[in-house]
Amino acid sequence: MERVVGSVTAQPQPVRVAPKTGTYSWLLMRLTAYGLIVFLTVHMIFNHYLDLRTGNKLTFELVNRRFYAYPVIYAINDIGLLTCTLFHGLNGVRNVIYDLVTNPAARRVLTILVMLIGLYFLYDGSLTLLALAQMQNSVGS
Amino acid sequence: MEVRFRVHRYDPEEDATARYQVYTVDVDGDMTVLDCLNQIKWYQDGTVTFRRSCRSAICGSCGMLINGRNRLACNTRVADLEAAEVSVGPLPGFPILRDLVVDWDPFFAKDAAMKPYLINDTPPPDKERRQSPEEYSKIDNATLCIMCGCCSSSCPVVWNNGQYYGPAALTKAYRFIFDSRDTATRERIDMAGSEEGTWRCHTIFNCTTDCPKGVLNTQNIQALKRKVMLEKLGFTGTKLVFNVDPIYKEGEAQHEHEAGGIATRA
Structure with missing residues (x-):
């Protein structure tokens, strides 16, 4: 429908992309931000401030002992941290893509590419953390 | 001199x-x-x-x-x-x-997309459609807009992406979505909540700083984001969700405008 606004004849701009996609990514951006605060706090405490057995000196051995003490909690926390970090960071990349690229097909392809990159690193990182937890469990038993 | x-x-x-x-x-x-x-x-x-x-x-x-x-x-x-x-x-x-x-055509095309007029399907009352002062306070600031384009023109996202509706059109959407007399909320949210709508705003605040009338464009867009999110997820009207409708205090807009007035942009 053509509307006349003042002396300018203006054609309303159509909606070009499915309306819900931005909603979910915006909501998940907020939720992962909260997740980052929680998981990163636990991660930092675990890696840098928690003193279990060997006094205050931070050594590789001390960190190893922490894995040994809480392998499952550590793995779960860091998988959560990895998930939130990847989503938060890559959604930022997606936002930059949407700012710079206006072609809907190119946006879709690049979004899928970003998702694949995220899923690969999530898979790889999670596998490493789970293997570490399993290794510590078997050493512990 | x-x-x-x-x-x-x-x-x-x-x-x-x-x-x-x-x-x-x-x-x-x-x-x-x-x-x-x-x-x-x-x-x-x-x-x-x-x-x-x-x-x-x-x-x-x-x-x-x-x-x-x-x-x-x-x-x-x-x-x-x-x-x-x-x-x-x-x-x-x-x-x-x-x-x-x-050339103002792209600017007004975006404005027209937001249906910048009151839509109400209910039969008109004997006199005017009335609002309480509290209802009006939600849109009072947005009604100050004079469509000068200073906000949209100061937005780096608009510079990059000509499809982005920009703060002027989104503030117009806000002005009617939060108007208690308007019934076309869903239609406007489909436009304002699209990928070229509120989600492209990165809260740079140039639009608020440069508005010569003190319209809180960025804040309006953030309120729109929350509104769109709740509408899309079907939470509107439930008592579980906190009230997202903004009510600006008297003088807040002017204060922010004056604060922005002395700021400079690189």
């Missing part, structure tokens, strides 16, 4: 690229930039082209880039700029037609 004016010049029929031309104007105490441009046009160079109308900061015609910030020429005293030289250019991000005149 003599002030040098560097005025953007571009004639599409003669100039391959834009250039700046310098004029010197004898400025009295209260003269505005528009007064000086008129002096230039009437007494020095009649070919200088710019839009102006009301001289009262109401019509929104004379939005320009003045010393690095979008302002209304009629509302900007030269003395307040505290500069020996005043640079005047067209609003950035808009196609330039000539000198200081830009």
